[in-house]
Amino acid sequence: ERKIIITIDGWSSCGKSTLAKELAAELNYIYVDSGAMYRAITLYFLRNHIDWTDLAAVHEAMQNVELEFVYNPAHCRSEMHLNGENVEYVIRDLVVAEKVSDVAAIKEVREFAVAQQQRMGNNRGIIMDGRDIGTVVFPDAELKIFMTADNAVRVERRFQELYKKNPNVTLEEVKNNLELRDYIDSHREVSPLRQAEDAIILDNTNLTPEEQFHKALKLAKERI
Numbered sequence: 001e002r003k004i005i006i007t008i009d010g011w012s013s014c015g016k017s018t019l020a021k022e023l024a025a026e027l028n029y030i031y032v033d034s035g036a037m038y039r040a041i042t043l044y045f046l047r048n049h050i051d052w053t054d055l056a057a058v059h060e061a062m063q064n065v066e067l068e069f070v071y072n073p074a075h076c077r078s079e080m081h082l083n084g085e086n087v088e089y090v091i092r093d094l095v096v097a098e099k100v101s102d103v104a105a106i107k108e109v110r111e112f113a114v115a116q117q118q119r120m121g122n123n124r125g126i127i128m129d130g131r132d133i134g135t136v137v138f139p140d141a142e143l144k145i146f147m148t149a150d151n152a153v154r155v156e157r158r159f160q161e162l163y164k165k166n167p168n169v170t171l172e173e174v175k176n177n178l179e180l181r182d183y184i185d186s187h188r189e190v191s192p193l194r195q196a197e198d199a200i201i202l203d204n205t206n207l208t209p210e211e212q213f214h215k216a217l218k219l220a221k222e223r224i
């Protein structure tokens with residue numbers, strides 16, 4: 001059985017990571033959440049008061065950023081570590097989400113992240129989700145999925161997720177953040193979010209997680 005690369009790109013909060021995790025567990029593949037890397041870099045910039053409109057400051061800051069996915073057996077998943085610190089929880093905060101699309105639009109930041117992502121895929125047998133995985137990171141992936149869902153459905157899903165952690169969060173805030181990120185992500189100059197020509201669209205507005213999983217698993221098995 002050969003090992004393939006599966007990419008899952010799409011709009012914010014479409015359920016990309018849920019699907020990717022389930023597929024990876026079923027196929028015994030590595031799952032990589034590429035967005036966690038952009039979020040961790042954003043966290044570093046925020047904490048260290050880096051002015052990311054200053055490219056020299058960005059260049060200097062990037063010398064001090066080390067990202068690593070570390071498997072946590074207690075949670076049965078890999079978690080994002082920034083310079084040795086587990087930041088998996090804090091990078092999900094809305095404070096980070098509000099700035100991440102600006103940081104992810106910076107060329108040097110993307111080059112840093114993409115190089116590391118490509119190294120992780122050297123041995124194939126990997127599922128990575130993000131915005132430019134099928135177009136830029138692994139243009140030769142055997143299976144490319146582009147996920148989409150109704151806006152209102154996406155807002156509600158992300159709101160439920162964030163509300164569990166912070167009951168002060170409002171639906172309006174979450175809606176604004178998703179719209180802003182999708183706009184910036186799809187309009188930036190460097191590797192904007194777009195569907196790869198050979199990607200298969202998965203619209204999950206009316207699909208349960210289980211139905212999506214079975215569709216995607218079938219597509220994967222046809223290619224293995």
Ligand code: C5P
Nearest residue numbers: 034035038100101104130131132181185
């Ligand atoms: O996937 P997630 O929503 O955690 O990603 C956070 C942000 O990171 C996205 O809104 C986007 O700005 C950026 N991102 C990116 N390219 C990727 C993955 C994420 O630009 N491959």
